Amino acid sequence: MTVTFRDVKADILSRITSDVWGPGTLLPSEVELAASYGCARATVNRAMRELSDEGIVERRRKAGTRVRMAPLRQASFHIPVVRIEIEEAGASYRHAIVDRTVQDAPDWLRARMQLDVGDRVVHLTCMHFADGAPYQFEDRWISLSTLPQAETADFDRISPNEWLVATVPFSNAEIAFSAAAADDVLAAHLGCERGAALFVAERATWWQGRAITHVRLAWRPGHRMMTRY
Amino acid sequence: MTVTFRDVKADILSRITSDVWGPGTLLPSEVELAASYGCARATVNRAMRELSDEGIVERRRKAGTRVRMAPLRQASFHIPVVRIEIEEAGASYRHAIVDRTVQDAPDWLRARMQLDVGDRVVHLTCMHFADGAPYQFEDRWISLSTLPQAETADFDRISPNEWLVATVPFSNAEIAFSAAAADDVLAAHLGCERGAALFVAERATWWQGRAITHVRLAWRPGHRMMTRY
Secondary structure: OOOOHHHHHHHHHHHHHOOOOOOOOEOOOHHHHHHHHOOOHHHHHHHHHHHHHOOOEEEEOOOEEEEOOOOOOEEEEEOOOHHHHHHHOOOOEEEEEEEEEEEEOOHHHHHHHOOOOOOEEEEEEEEEEEOOEEEEEEEEEEEOOOOHHHHOOOOOOOOHHHHHHHHOOOOEEEEEEEEEEOOHHHHHHHOOOOOOEEEEEEEEEEEOOEEEEEEEEEEOOOOOEEEEO | OOOOHHHHHHHHHHHHHOOOOOOOOEOOOHHHHHHHHOOOHHHHHHHHHHHHHOOOEEEEOOOEEEEOOOOOOEEEEEOOOHHHHHHHOOOOEEEEEEEEEEEEOOHHHHHHHOOOOOOEEEEEEEEEEEOOEEEEEEEEEEEOOOOHHHHOOOOOOOOHHHHHHHHOOOOEEEEEEEEEEOOHHHHHHHOOOOOOEEEEEEEEEEEOOEEEEEEEEEEOOOOOEEEEO
């Protein structure tokens, strides 16, 4: 039976987590490990690379590979479009555009997104529903200098979120998660008390250095973003 | 000059983001790409593997590698111990144990962490300060069946967080981020209004299937958790 890099990785990880190789331990060389596992050195190398990427071991060119004293904890979150987030939870999805205007970019947005004076933007507010109940409120700005076609896009048919993913799939983004109190508008749309604590995401995206969109998403009270490591 | 997998990856990514290879495009084979870049096939393979891991391309054994129609967005967050989070922001760190008791695990905790009836736990509340100002309130439970030494650990000297990282560095965790309104205790400790919206993390960790700790962290109002992709 062939020994895969996953076998090697799992075995090394189990020795580390069971303290056979405790924090700070210098591991055997890749050549020695390959011999003991009866596999190619490249197989051990790939396993080690993943353990290093995950912050479990630390590789130094001359000093060899050690178990980290404390692993670098890293949590990853998939960020699906909201329709998929809702449908994966087994609920039916619907969105509605609340308001849509075209205007000059306000000062705060010009500063935030590095737009020029006089640059035009589409400002959209949009509600997302799960099984008919308020799920998420979206407040979005789209740059018309970069995406003039946003002025006439049919956002009633396809949500701005999905339209953007289809139009500019490979943008770069800055994301921040935080908590905010519901103001009157959010309270009305999400059907909660004014002042309720809401989980909020803000995302700004660029494509090739050009501003695409700025969005602020507020989920209904009680929303949790979960992961494991 | 040697072509590295990073060069190959950057070039492929730039063709994808500049739409030379648009969404859905079937990419040339690894052999063809290796020939065109003048590098080993393994170099192209590594670049492709990373692009695949990052959700940019989709690899199918027989059908070849395609640019995804919509990339799988994934955001990663490093989760440092709070002392490092504060010190990296350039502030001075201090912690204080607010309360510490040893007791039978309450029912909700037994259910959540899969503890047995009669299992004992340490319950700690702890404040973390940045430049002397309230930064984070910690409400933590540690299983004494798994970690009996937690009963006598000197948490005034080393925070429970850092003590646990040093004692059980390689645990598995479930993490959830959410928003919560400050209750009277949180408001008093964090120096904010009752009802203020707080960013909250809950983390439950196990080691080899045995319960280690459950913690709920609430940051001062305005805290943001940021990343890029």
